[in-house]
Amino acid sequence: MTQPDITSPSGTAIRHHLNEATLMGYAAGTLPEAFNLIVATHLSLCDRCRADVQAYDAVGGALLEDESAALADESLAQTLARLDADPKPAGRKKTATGDFPAPLQDYVGGDLDAVRWRPLGMGVKQAILPTSKAATARLFLIPAGAAMPDHGHNGTEMTLVLKGAFLDGNDYFARGDIEIADIDVQHIPIADVHEDCICLAVTDAPLRFTGILPSILQKFFRI
Amino acid sequence: MVRVRDNRDKVAFAALFTHFAPRIKGYLIKSGADATTAEECAQDVMTTLWRKAEQFDPTRASVATWIFTIARNRRIDMLRRDRRPEPEDLPWGPEPEPEQIHVLEMQQEAARLAQAVATLPPNQRSLIEQAYFGDLTQAQIAKETGLPLGTIKSRLRLALDRLRHAMK
Numbered sequence: 163m164t165q166p167d168i169t170s171p172s173g174t175a176i177r178h179h180l181n182e183a184t185l186m187g188y189a190a191g192t193l194p195e196a197f198n199l200i201v202a203t204h205l206s207l208c209d210r211c212r213a214d215v216q217a218y219d220a221v222g223g224a225l226l227e228d229e230s231a232a233l234a235d236e237s238l239a240q241t242l243a244r245l246d247a248d249p250k251p252a253g254r255k256k257t258a259t260g261d262f263p264a265p266l267q268d269y270v271g272g273d274l275d276a277v278r279w280r281p282l283g284m285g286v287k288q289a290i291l292p293t294s295k296a297a298t299a300r301l302f303l304i305p306a307g308a309a310m311p312d313h314g315h316n317g318t319e320m321t322l323v324l325k326g327a328f329l330d331g332n333d334y335f336a337r338g339d340i341e342i343a344d345i346d347v348q349h350i351p352i353a354d355v356h357e358d359c360i361c362l363a364v365t366d367a368p369l370r371f372t373g374i375l376p377s378i379l380q381k382f383f384r385i
Numbered sequence: 386m387v388r389v390r391d392n393r394d395k396v397a398f399a400a401l402f403t404h405f406a407p408r409i410k411g412y413l414i415k416s417g418a419d420a421t422t423a424e425e426c427a428q429d430v431m432t433t434l435w436r437k438a439e440q441f442d443p444t445r446a447s448v449a450t451w452i453f454t455i456a457r458n459r460r461i462d463m464l465r466r467d468r469r470p471e472p473e474d475l476p477w478g479p480e481p482e483p484e485q486i487h488v489l490e491m492q493q494e495a496a497r498l499a500q501a502v503a504t505l506p507p508n509q510r511s512l513i514e515q516a517y518f519g520d521l522t523q524a525q526i527a528k529e530t531g532l533p534l535g536t537i538k539s540r541l542r543l544a545l546d547r548l549r550h551a552m553k
């Protein structure tokens with residue numbers, strides 16, 4: 163989705179946003195963990211999508227109002243008893259400083275300097291993040307001016323820029339921008355020349371690299 | 386809800402429980418839980434509400450919406466044992482004293498939305514329900530119902546457009 167001139171909390175203009183199905187899936191709770199991670203990270207940078215998710219949450223609230231199932235007899239008494247047994251009230255959520263928003267820092271175990279990179283060749287590096295197997299989340303480092311290996315893919319791939327920027331065809335993606343590529347899109351992101359590009363990429367199917375890596379190595383590198 | 390948050394009022398909590406716990410249980414059963422699990426999880430959700438009451442912001446969400454998000458997270462945990470990453474708080478944070486007018490606006494919007502959801506045509510309504518309760522992506526709904534993905538998408542879009550229209 164493209165809409166110009168939206169200012170994010172960090173003050174930069176985000177031009178490439180999440181699509182409707184993804185926003186709704188996040189609110190409904192039907193996305194794989196890796197996609198929840200990229201959505202939560204984008205929302206941390208983007209007011210517009212955050213407001214959209216709140217609207218989809220509200221649809222869930224409205225649907226909830228129409229449901230009903232009889233409770234067990236002791237239900238309220240049991241719950242009231244648990245309130246007293248329960249630990250201290252939870253505090254508010256934290257706000258992160260640094261290159262990575264809080265939800266991403268939780269998965270990395272820190273900010274950019276805590277990432278444990280593995281080289282992929284041509285200066286490109288990746289780090290796979292621990293999520294459930296239904297989809298894969300990993301960080302990429304693409305050296306300034308370098309291209310990601312040429313690849314197509316079987317499923318949906320989303321790429322969120324965290325630092326630097328990349329070009330894909332005529333589209334420019336900077337911090338906070340998210341690129342959504344569906345089945346059979348052949349795309350070649352190239353990092354902007356000014357600095358190395360760090361991005362978070364998630365896929366729900368293994369990538370098929372047609373460039374530098376033969377398929378046996380794909381398995382080895384989990385790309 | 387505000388009395389639960391600010392005064393730790395158990396009478397107010399009991400009233401919320403009586404209204405919402407059966408709804409949460411119904412939602413969890415529709416999502417595929419058996420009655421015993423749904424009962425346990427509904428109690429968990431209400432306990433979480435008590436524990437996290439401090440995070441409730443009536444200018445951002447109605448009580449039903451906020452409870453839905455807690456129930457949804459509990460469901461993700463129940464069905465898949467996944468973690469659920471949440472966005473961080475906005476840099477400027479929530480307003481310390483929410484203005485009453487915004488709270489009222491949010492309540493009115495929630496009521497209008499509930500009304501709009503209740504009057505959706507059955508085929509749109511059932512798709513929205515599947516999208517929220519079924520633990521299915523749009524592509525999986527297409528497979529399950531045998532409807533083309535394009536039809537699912539356009540029906541969902543129609544439903545959402547109706548809801549948006551109702552909110553204007």
Ligand SMILES: [Zn+2]
Nearest residue numbers: 179180208211
């Ligand atoms: Zn956005």
